[in-house]
Amino acid sequence: MNTVPRGRPLGRRALLQAAGAGIGLPLLDAMLPPRGVQAGGDGPSESARRLLAIHVPLGMMPQYFFPEPGPTPSSPYLDLLADHRGRFTVCSGLSHPDVDGNHHAAQCFLTGAPGPGRPSFRNSQSLDQFVAERIGMATRFPFLALSVKAADHYADTLAVSRSGVEIPAETSPQRLYRRLFVTGTPAEQAAAVRRIRAGGSVLDLVLAKKARLERSVGPADRARLDQYFESVRDLESRLQRSIDWEHKPKPHVADPEPQDIADATRVIEKSKLMFDLVRLAFETDSTRVVTLSLSTFSIVAAVPGVAGETHELTHHGGDPGKIAQLKRLEEAQMLAFARLLAGLRNSGEAGRTLLDHTAVLYGSCLGNANSHSTRNLPIILAGGGFRHPGLLAFDADRNEPLANLFVSLLQRLDIEADAFASSTGSLRGLEA
16 A cells, blocks of 8 residues: 655644744734724725625524515615615525534635534634735735624634634624724834834744754645734735834824724624724725624623523524524614715715625524525625626525625635536626
8 A cells, every 4th residue: 555654743832832823823913914994195096896794593483584585676675774775685506515514614604614513523724814915015914803892702813824723703893993093102013023023033043943843744734834924924024014004194084983882782883883993094095904793692782672692592493582682783884884884875986885895794594594595695795896796686595605795805806716526617697
């Protein structure tokens, strides 16, 4: 039997000593380019396109979300978006193949990695990070990972690195505003540059030990190391850009600095704060890639008529009282989303609206939270310059891969890609 040479065993201690930091370097804040405006400070070009992905981990009740086929998609929830008809498409019959694991599926909303919740599970790169690697370098902040949450639960962030590691999300609107729009003092800027250079020192140490590592492993591991060191070199260039950005002014906005809302039950108001900051970040071209997780786990939402904890309400078992409460909360979420779309429409850019230049993906990893079903996911795609047909209905039993929609998004962002995750092509019926 033929065997592949693997080299002598390399223990964890030896790996750490050889690499100086190990294969899985933590994501340091100093390793991310700072936030602000486009290089040169001239604002976005006419062709600038953006991606915003919003996830509601506890889903939406399908009987109120999905419309009946027809020329004008209508349902109790979609009717709340009536002012934006012609600018969004509802998709049914989409899901990620082999992504189950009830709430663990949230980890895979933008990755499509199979088997979440299993001991052997390993996530893959999320759509936003794939996009950020290709278009994010044009702005001060390659991506924003944001979250509204009350407690730590499943996938409070949607962003997953190329190595399958979750990237922590920002939860404070006030901190986010300051990072985007408040220029530090000269002393603070100098301290930031020192932190960035310290991160570069770590990478220098890793690269200095590259040859020793490669001699210690076999061909398969050497290929993995090559991929890793390619990422290290990419980080090196990002660190240099970070230093450059530290010496550029941040944009000025008329909106005042927001105050964080300490009351976790005011989830709708917290969502609106984040939506406003996302709009500002796009308007100032501080970033072109944003993810936002809107979790209602572990709270009784401050919404009129709601008295139960949200997760318990989703497991309503057909109880009319629980269904009525959950419907009120989900309607409030949809109205907040409609407000976001209105803000993007009311912001003009290069003769078109900001919504025309921004593909907004809104949906959930759960098709039915009551049964933990991960099939037939509720998905809305708004804006982005697509010719929105209103409704794309696929087979409810034999679903199309959600990743097909991701491929269409990538192509609309002028990123050359014919495949992503479990895709079988682009999404049929969605034309730019």
